[in-house]
Amino acid sequence: MKKEGKKKIWSEYQKEIADDKFYFVRSCIRQTFFPGSDTAYLKILRDVLGKDVYEDPNHTTCTGIAYHTEVVPFSTIQTVVARNFALMRENGYENYTPSCVTSFGIYSEILDTWHHFPEEKQRTRDYLRKATGREFEEPANLVHTSDVIYKFRNEIAAKAKYRLVNKETGEPLKVVDHIGCHYSKMFPSKGVGGAEYPQVLAGLVETFGGEVIDYPERRHCCGFGFRQYFVQANRGYSISASKKKFASMEPYKPDLIITNCPGCNYFMDRWQYALEEMEGKTYGANGEGIPVLSYEEVAGIVLGFDPWKMGLQMHQTDIEPLLKKIGVEYNPDDKYKGPNGEDLGLPKGLKFIKD
Amino acid sequence: MIDFGYTPMPITVHNMDKADLSLAKWLAERDETFNHCISCGSCAATCTAGKFTDFSFRELTHSIRRGEISKAFSESEKCMLCGKCILVCPRNVNTRNIVMLIRKANQIFKP
Ligand code: SF4
Ligand code: SF4
Numbered sequence: 001m002k003k004e005g006k007k008k009i010w011s012e013y014q015k016e017i018a019d020d021k022f023y024f025v026r027s028c029i030r031q032t033f034f035p036g037s038d039t040a041y042l043k044i045l046r047d048v049l050g051k052d053v054y055e056d057p058n059h060t061t062c063t064g065i066a067y068h069t070e071v072v073p074f075s076t077i078q079t080v081v082a083r084n085f086a087l088m089r090e091n092g093y094e095n096y097t098p099s100c101v102t103s104f105g106i107y108s109e110i111l112d113t114w115h116h117f118p119e120e121k122q123r124t125r126d127y128l129r130k131a132t133g134r135e136f137e138e139p140a141n142l143v144h145t146s147d148v149i150y151k152f153r154n155e156i157a158a159k160a161k162y163r164l165v166n167k168e169t170g171e172p173l174k175v176v177d178h179i180g181c182h183y184s185k186m187f188p189s190k191g192v193g194g195a196e197y198p199q200v201l202a203g204l205v206e207t208f209g210g211e212v213i214d215y216p217e218r219r220h221c222c223g224f225g226f227r228q229y230f231v232q233a234n235r236g237y238s239i240s241a242s243k244k245k246f247a248s249m250e251p252y253k254p255d256l257i258i259t260n261c262p263g264c265n266y267f268m269d270r271w272q273y274a275l276e277e278m279e280g281k282t283y284g285a286n287g288e289g290i291p292v293l294s295y296e297e298v299a300g301i302v303l304g305f306d307p308w309k310m311g312l313q314m315h316q317t318d319i320e321p322l323l324k325k326i327g328v329e330y331n332p333d334d335k336y337k338g339p340n341g342e343d344l345g346l347p348k349g350l351k352f353i354k355d
Numbered sequence: 356m357i358d359f360g361y362t363p364m365p366i367t368v369h370n371m372d373k374a375d376l377s378l379a380k381w382l383a384e385r386d387e388t389f390n391h392c393i394s395c396g397s398c399a400a401t402c403t404a405g406k407f408t409d410f411s412f413r414e415l416t417h418s419i420r421r422g423e424i425s426k427a428f429s430e431s432e433k434c435m436l437c438g439k440c441i442l443v444c445p446r447n448v449n450t451r452n453i454v455m456l457i458r459k460a461n462q463i464f465k466p
Contacts, residue, residue: 216368236361243363277357 013194027100030262036311096139101261105182146260161304164210167327180261217248289317374422398440
């Protein structure tokens with residue numbers, strides 16, 4: 001089939017994304033590795049777009065990582081998810097927005113299971129009632145937080161201070177979009193643009209003025225793959241998958257990798273460092289790495305948020321070359337300052353590929 | 356250089372526009388179940404020959420379908436034709452017949 005024809009078919013994969021009143025659910029790893037990304041998301045939604053986003057201190061992780069590594073059984077994860085759904089309704093919300101792609105995949109899988117096997121849903125009801133005395137209802141709308149940013153991309157672009165354009169040359173920045181596998185590979189109808197041509201990040205990049213690169217390994221896994229990484233002996237598989245992607249995108253000279261999954265963000269960022277340490281090889285221009293950012297970090301940059309308040313110094317692959325290309329005004333001296341301006345010192349043992 | 360206790364593997368890229376699919380085509384013409392394989396590996400998991408050698412029917416057919424045929428003939432010799440894999444294959448691939456055909460092809464596809 002011709003690529004154009006395929007693109008047309010996938011473009012029919014659209015989904016409903018709620019407009020307001022979001023119940024926000026955190027990711028377990030994202031807030032640990034990139035603590036500013038959730039904050040940036042909430043700031044964009046609340047302060048820039050004026051949306052009602054509720055974050056419940058009682059909600060928990062979806063336990064997806066433990067489920068995918070067979071530590072948590074399916075009945076347990078269903079009950080944990082049902083509890084989060086119960087909390088959402090108790091707080092008067094019905095639009096569920098997980099910030100993690102693994103979680104989004106888990107929620108989609110469980111809702112689909114309940115649809116096909118109502119007895120599983122009934123059993124989950126019984127477990128939840130026995131364990132917590134709670135009742136739950138499914139969300140009216142379940143979307144990933146990147147879908148929400150995608151929906152409001154034009155509003156964000158209208159308020160943007162910067163564009164994804166090289167300030168010196170006026171050329172659009174070349175951007176690699178990497179969609180988490182669990183966003184739409186398992187349930188293509190749950191992703192904007194389906195599994196092969198997801199628009200959720202590409203649409204964002206184009207609206208912000210960048211150019212999306214279509215490279216051979218575009219749909220390849222980031223390398224996380226749960227047990228490829230968690231079992232140390234398997235980590236060679238994980239880093240090999242990432243390396244394959246970097247080598248495939250390298251000839252296109254990307255300025256930025258944008259991801260919508262905390263795991264992808266982490267692995268595409270950290271494995272560049274590890275590959276430099278192992279093989280002395282970097283994949284960006286001038287011996288640098290290719291900066292890796294999440295969708296709301298990119299949205300935060302174009303909106304003119306302070307990069308260090310967004311926690312962009314937590315990325316191991318230095319993002320300063322990108323800030324310079326865009327022409328972002330920032331203070332390099334504030335990079336390692338705490339919230340009250342105190343000097344935190346250089347992180348011990350951290351080595352940027354090229355500073 | 357830091358030794359993290361694991362290393363990346365060499366990158367393998369298969370350009371299917373240039374792959375030599377002559378053997379795959381020859382086999383499929385003689386036993387169409389060759390094309391039904393989904394590379395699940397059930398055959399390899401149950402294979403007694405594979406318990407004692409590095410033989411894998413899945414790997415063998417997978418390689419042929421990617422145009423890697425240089426080792427196919429010597430690999431096919433490792434099968435002892437017990438037929439256990441036929442019993443477990445979810446796609447009803449006629450595995451033993453395909454092994455026999457690969458051995459036969461060895462006479463024809465001499466370099
Ligand atoms: S027929 Fe060959 S491939 Fe199949 S199980 Fe027996 S030895 Fe293994
Ligand atoms: S069991 Fe059948 S489908 Fe699975 S890899 Fe073997 S031949 Fe292919």
